[in-house]
Amino acid sequence: MATTFAVIYTYTDDTELRDATRPAHRDYLREFVDSGSLLVAGAWAPAEAPGGLLIFRAEDKSAVQAIVDKDPFTTSGVVSAADIREWAPPLGPVAGALTGQA
Template sequence: MASTFAVLYTYTDDAALRDETRPVHREYLRGLADEGALLVAGAWAPVEEPGGLLVFRAEDKAAVQVYVDDDPFTTAGVVARAEIREWAPPLGPLADALNGR
């Protein structure tokens, strides 16, 4: 059964590399969304530390690690740190769907 995982990206300070890689990164994420693996993704607001949040549905953390490892932002060196956490929110309008209920 699939679980929900939150991935927190922290980017390097190389904004030029980030801008250059963004189109292929987004294309990659669109493919994952089309497959149903990626639920939502986006960068933090400009006033925050550079990074982003991605929410996946996957069988296990290892599968999410593969998505992260294959992300062009990771392979190009845009991602300085990626933290993967299984997430089971108990409340809110999306909680049942995210928990497979």
């Protein structure tokens, strides 16, 4: 059974590298959107520290780690840290869908 995972990316301050790598990063993530395993992803707002949030449905944390490890943002050095956490939100209009209870 699939579990929900939140991935919190912290980016380096190298905005040129980030901008140059973004198309490959998005192309890479599209395959996981198309397969249904990536539910949503996006960067923090400009006023926040550089980084982003990705929400995955996967069998286990190691499957998400494998995706993160091959992300062009990771392999090129845009991501300075990736925190992967199992997430089970109990409240809200999409909580049931995220926890497999819907």
